[in-house]
Amino acid sequence: MEENKKKKACIVCKATSDEMPILNFEYKGETHYICSQHIPILIHKAQALQDILPGMKNTEPS
Numbered sequence: 001m002e003e004n005k006k007k008k009a010c011i012v013c014k015a016t017s018d019e020m021p022i023l024n025f026e027y028k029g030e031t032h033y034i035c036s037q038h039i040p041i042l043i044h045k046a047q048a049l050q051d052i053l054p055g056m057k058n059t060e061p062s
Ligand SMILES: [Zn+2]
Pocket: 010, 011, 012, 013, 014, 015, 034, 035, 036, 037, 038
């Protein structure tokens, strides 16, 4: 019945709000979730998110 229900989970460690405080942020109009433990990655290591977030890199393959 609820098989399409999307769980709010950290994009890095997949922790859910049952385990950690989860914050959401928007990138390119998409909402993503990140736990309090990984917020420093979001702030200081944006390039580390390139592997995780689709479309984080602005370069297109030609
Ligand atoms: Zn996390």
